[in-house]
Amino acid sequence: MRAFYHPDQARHAPQQYMRFGRLVPVKDLPVRTERLLGTLARHGIAPEPPAALGTAPALAVHTPAFLRFLETAWERWTRLPDHGPEVWPNTFPYWSGRPEDPARPDCPAGGLVGQAGWYLGDLSVPLGPDSWGSILRSSETAASAADAVLAGARAVYALCRPSGHHARADRASGFCYLNNTAIAAQRLRGRFGRIAVVDVDAHHGDGTQQIFYGRADVLTVSIHADPDDYYPFYTGRPEETGHGAGLGFNLNLPLPHGAGGDAMLAALDTAAARVAGFGAEVLVVALGYDAHRDDPIGVLGLGTEDFGAVGRRLGAMGLPTLVVQEGGYAVDAIGGCLDAFLSGFDEGARR
Ligand SMILES: [Zn+2]
Numbered sequence: 001m002r003a004f005y006h007p008d009q010a011r012h013a014p015q016q017y018m019r020f021g022r023l024v025p026v027k028d029l030p031v032r033t034e035r036l037l038g039t040l041a042r043h044g045i046a047p048e049p050p051a052a053l054g055t056a057p058a059l060a061v062h063t064p065a066f067l068r069f070l071e072t073a074w075e076r077w078t079r080l081p082d083h084g085p086e087v088w089p090n091t092f093p094y095w096s097g098r099p100e101d102p103a104r105p106d107c108p109a110g111g112l113v114g115q116a117g118w119y120l121g122d123l124s125v126p127l128g129p130d131s132w133g134s135i136l137r138s139s140e141t142a143a144s145a146a147d148a149v150l151a152g153a154r155a156v157y158a159l160c161r162p163s164g165h166h167a168r169a170d171r172a173s174g175f176c177y178l179n180n181t182a183i184a185a186q187r188l189r190g191r192f193g194r195i196a197v198v199d200v201d202a203h204h205g206d207g208t209q210q211i212f213y214g215r216a217d218v219l220t221v222s223i224h225a226d227p228d229d230y231y232p233f234y235t236g237r238p239e240e241t242g243h244g245a246g247l248g249f250n251l252n253l254p255l256p257h258g259a260g261g262d263a264m265l266a267a268l269d270t271a272a273a274r275v276a277g278f279g280a281e282v283l284v285v286a287l288g289y290d291a292h293r294d295d296p297i298g299v300l301g302l303g304t305e306d307f308g309a310v311g312r313r314l315g316a317m318g319l320p321t322l323v324v325q326e327g328g329y330a331v332d333a334i335g336g337c338l339d340a341f342l343s344g345f346d347e348g349a350r351r
Pocket residue numbers: 201202203288290326327328
């Protein structure tokens with residue numbers, strides 16, 4: 001497997017995060033990438049730096065106004081009197097909650113504080129001085145990995161950080177700013193007619209769902225913990241199956257809290273049958289490790305070895321595959337999860 005990563009992606013160092021009414025230390029620590037890089041080294045995989053593609057790949061799925069906000073927010077923030085350490089909204093505009101809504105109109109407010117509420121969907125996506133650089137590099141890593149698949153690579157891993165699958169066309173949320181998985185999937189349309197996205201992060205891939213919700217060329221499948229009492233709360237239910245031309249091309253497979261490897265693998269079998277029925281030509285895997293039982297914000301019960309079985313099932317689909325790194329916050333477990341996944345994937349793909 002080839003891999004892509006840029007060291008700038010470790011520079012984004014968020015300071016604060018709101019959970020259960022308290023400011024707590026963030027979970028997306030730069031050390032996460034060190035652990036994952038260590039695993040790649042043990043597999044003899046040297047990550048390649050992404051090409052300097054700029055914002056073009058992200059603009060294929062995000063609105064220009066949203067990107068302009070992300071790029072300029074920190075500099076504008078520093079001009080506010082008595083500003084805090086990071087860009088954080090103090091207002092949240094009403095959103096319909098309907099997954100079929102594509103991007104909203106551009107934020108009607110010209111000022112930064114109003115725009116922060118419009119474009120930052122919750123209190124887990126602060127922007128600091130180095131955030132934009134990491135966000136952009138992370139998207140370039142996904143796009144470069146897609147380019148490698150377009151050029152004929154069978155399996156490529158994009159070590160993205162920050163993560164992306166909660167980012168909508170025009171909104172950051174859930175530690176995610178630009179939707180790397182969606183950026184990669186969209187780029188693969190350059191050669192492939194039918195793209196399948198399978199998201200095994202413990203959280204519903206709501207941003208990816210929204211971006212492709214009205215489209216029949218990208219099948220989005222998400223396996224995640226029941227969102228009734230778990231982030232992202234408002235989407236991720238089985239009855240969300242797509243909209244308009246995309247009706248029937250979104251599949252949500254929520255798992256009960258506490259579910260372990262068996263439930264995940266049963267859902268993956270359902271996902272694999274759907275991907276095969278769709279006639280997918282290429283697979284994008286949104287890979288998180290927060291289904292691990294040690295995850296500090298997790299509610300599922302997978303063990304490290306279960307990620308090997310997940311990799312085997314995905315490798316056995318027999319498709320060119322782009323694996324995009326999403327969440328996973330048990331710093332001492334994630335290196336082992338990637339290790340098991342890579343070994344399992346190779347095994348499944350060889351069969
Ligand atoms: Zn997650």
